[in-house]
């Protein structure tokens with residue numbers, strides 16, 4: 470650890486790669502010899518053009534996306550997308566399929582309902598407090614899209630493989646596992662991810678939308694809610710969250726040039742997940758809350774034998790330089806978020822601490 474930084478296991482906003490933070494710090498007062506900070510330059514300047522275009526280029530290169538896909542940077546958080554998706558993509562007589570795998574899926578479904586857009590919940594894992602990802606789902610052939618949450622930040626589950634929708638375009642909220650592994654993007658009509666979990670600071674949501682989805686956007690939407698307008702203007706219909714976009718650019722550069730791409734990132738993430746889960750499976754003191762075949766490599770949720778022990782665990786972990794381990798209030802227990810930027814050493818330190826804690830209190 471350096472600069473008195475802790476191992477940050479917060480679920481979001483969350484840890485960012487140290488080299489990225491250092492680069493931001495070094496260039497903060499004088500960006501690219503402009504004599505201004507990135508927070509002071511015009512979004513219409515060639516300096517910012519270079520930033521946003523490089524962020525788009527690197528994102529598309531990392532995911533292997535062709536020209537059919539458009540990368541947008543939008544304000545309003547991930548939660549705005551829950552409404553923008555049905556507003557833009559569902560016309561009269563259209564319907565969409567949703568899979569409910571937790572808090573964020575539930576919120577996405579709620580917005581479709583508020584907007585009175587026809588939709589069907591084709592599968593849900595609510596019967597067991599969302600501890601698993603449903604299998605063998607029957608999607609409706611005529612659905613305009615099939616919406617899933619790729620990683621359930623709060624419940625600690627993740628789709629190991631994306632479902633076969635029989636050709637229905639997938640839409641995924643990938644906020645908490647975006648860029649953590651390679652995947653076949655060609656099946657997706659739209660991908661969205663709030664930056665503050667895995668790719669940057671809060672304030673921006675990345676939306677990747679395919680041409681055929683973009684064509685569905687109606688002309689009668691308020692401009693700020695229209696994917697078509699944001700795409701036509703390269704995310705600069707209004708002032709975009711410039712600083713957050715800049716940070717994303719640096720994270721994508723780090724992924725490409727330091728990590729070596731998404732396969733290399735996945736290898737590291739699998740190693741971190743195995744360290745933690747293998748230890749927990751053998752311990753008996755710590756119990757994972759998600760089914761084994763559904764558990765997340767990003768958010769590891771677990772319980773201790775009692776709530777008092779959980780409180781003590783979180784307190785003593787904090788005293789030992791490990792923060793953010795308290796679980797979400799809707800699940801209780803503990804959660805270690807081990808996003809891309811969490812180094813393997815951080816997970817090793819956590820496992821060492823967990824061993825010592827079990828020895829003393831088990």
Ligand SMILES: *Cc1c(COP(=O)(O)O)cnc(C)c1O
Pocket residue numbers: 481545546547548549573618620621622642643644645663666
């Ligand atoms: C955090 C999170 C959200 C909510 O993001 P906001 O930017 O706060 O709206 C949505 N979906 C998932 C999967 C998340 O992890």
